[in-house]
Amino acid sequence: MYLDYWGFQVLPFENVPDPRFFFLSKSHEEALTRLIYAGKMRKGGAMLSGEIGCGKTTLIKVCIQKLSRDEFDIGVIINPKLEPLEFVQEVLYQFGMNDVPETKVKCLQKLNEKMIENAKISKETLLIVDEAQLLTESNLEEIRLLLNFQLNHRFLITIMLVGQPEVKDKIKSLQQLDQRIPIKYHLEPFNYEDTASYIVFRLNKAGKKENIFSSDAIQRIYDHSKGVPRNINNLCDLSLLLGYSQNESQVSSTIIESVINDGALL
Numbered sequence: 001m002y003l004d005y006w007g008f009q010v011l012p013f014e015n016v017p018d019p020r021f022f023f024l025s026k027s028h029e030e031a032l033t034r035l036i037y038a039g040k041m042r043k044g045g046a047m048l049s050g051e052i053g054c055g056k057t058t059l060i061k062v063c064i065q066k067l068s069r070d071e072f073d074i075g076v077i078i079n080p081k082l083e084p085l086e087f088v089q090e091v092l093y094q095f096g097m098n099d100v101p102e103t104k105v106k107c108l109q110k111l112n113e114k115m116i117e118n119a120k121i122s123k124e125t126l127l128i129v130d131e132a133q134l135l136t137e138s139n140l141e142e143i144r145l146l147l148n149f150q151l152n153h154r155f156l157i158t159i160m161l162v163g164q165p166e167v168k169d170k171i172k173s174l175q176q177l178d179q180r181i182p183i184k185y186h187l188e189p190f191n192y193e194d195t196a197s198y199i200v201f202r203l204n205k206a207g208k209k210e211n212i213f214s215s216d217a218i219q220r221i222y223d224h225s226k227g228v229p230r231n232i233n234n235l236c237d238l239s240l241l242l243g244y245s246q247n248e249s250q251v252s253s254t255i256i257e258s259v260i261n262d263g264a265l266l
């Protein structure tokens, strides 16, 4: 493998949502600030949209890390394509409940009790739904009803809906739900400067102090990836592999061009 050849301690461009490799672009910073604000200020609902591969799941992980377990009881649903009963059962599971009732009414009662219990000890109940574009209309309706739970005019739950751009239209078409989601943000891909800084940042994190990508190479990576982190990672990873097999001392735009043209990338 190319690890030793380039002098890395770990692989620099792995496509996993690892908060240790989290790079804060302007847009990622803004998204994070808004999600944390939504949770801390008990804003009810929040929505984060963004193209596939832009960093939404990674952001959720970072957001969870930043919220104290003493103040937040957090449940995360990563695959929300479920029947309404399964959906509320899944919500209970994700809040750590094992004896999940067989009817929706009983599930909702249990959830209500949990939220009130949390409120009494000043804990915020936070539900995060990833891939929220997959939510059916019935489940979006369940979410609207969950946002109705209030105690002394305060929301008992904060719900963050995170998904691909279609989620925006889905929510917009359900006016009553839309009104309960005051915080909305669309995560943008990196711009050129972000892309360049991101590449150097990841090289450093992996233990390499020098930048081994030429500026032409970085320009070509940006053009091809359109600044989408997942695409940048794939391109950089394969370029490092090719550079190693060709015994290069730097990743040039010619290498990037070869990787793009050999069809290994989608």
Ligand SMILES: Nc1ncnc2c1ncn2[C@@H]1O[C@H](COP(=O)(O)OP(=O)(O)O)[C@@H](O)[C@H]1O
Pocket (backbone or CB within 6 Å): 014, 015, 016, 017, 018, 021, 022, 023, 024, 025, 028, 050, 051, 052, 053, 054, 055, 056, 057, 058, 059, 229, 230, 233
């Ligand atoms: N801000 C970021 N900092 C570091 N790596 C990132 C960032 N955003 C995305 N990535 C990388 O890109 C990959 C795809 O991001 P992911 O969060 O899965 O995107 P999405 O959920 O929007 O499809 C991740 O595995 C991660 O390695």
Ligand SMILES: [Mg+2]
Pocket (backbone or CB within 6 Å): 056, 057, 058, 130, 131
């Ligand atoms: Mg994701």
